[in-house]
Amino acid sequence: MLDLLRTRLMQPEAVAEFITVFGREVNAQRGDETAQRSRLEAELSALIRKLDGLYDAIAEGLRTPGLKDKLEELEARKAELDAKLTAPAPSPVRLQPNLAALYREKVAQLAATLADPEIRTPALEGKRDAAPLLPFLI
Numbered sequence: 001m002l003d004l005l006r007t008r009l010m011q012p013e014a015v016a017e018f019i020t021v022f023g024r025e026v027n028a029q030r031g032d033e034t035a036q037r038s039r040l041e042a043e044l045s046a047l048i049r050k051l052d053g054l055y056d057a058i059a060e061g062l063r064t065p066g067l068k069d070k071l072e073e074l075e076a077r078k079a080e081l082d083a084k085l086t087a088p089a090p091s092p093v094r095l096q097p098n099l100a101a102l103y104r105e106k107v108a109q110l111a112a113t114l115a116d117p118e119i120r121t122p123a124l125e126g127k128r129d130a131a132p133l134l135p136f137l138i
Contacts, residue, residue, distance in 0.1 A: 009107045015100050022099070033090040044081040050074055 008014060054071050113119055 010104060015103050018103050019099055030090045037085070037089055040081055040084055044078065044085065047074055047078050047081065051078065 051074050
């Protein structure tokens with residue numbers, strides 16, 4: 001298993017695949033965050049338009065029993081959206097320039113950890129559980 005870690009996972013193709021998959025996952029997560037933020041911004045914009053209409057109606061003398069309740073409801077939602085949008089927008093994905101070296105370091109650390117006799121025996125006993133993963137490592 002240690003040989004597999006040292007040889008197969010350190011191959012340039014494995015490193016490239018890791019970087020590709022990692023980048024894809026991070027981009028997907030950032031895309032979801034960006035889409036959610038866009039939805040909140042659109043909702044806030046529509047809500048502000050509604051509030052402006054209510055403010056204008058009040059300024060022109062319109063008074064109805066439900067107007068105050070509706071105004072308070074919209075202002076509470078606006079405060080909630082403002083709070084959610086105070087967090088900075090998701091930044092574009094910036095992969096660490098030395099991601100391949102970091103990957104190699106992590107694989108080397110894993111191999112070194114598995115070389116420790118206190119860890120190696122339980123890990124080897126558990127390798128039957130890892131057997132379904134072996135095709136992905138080869």
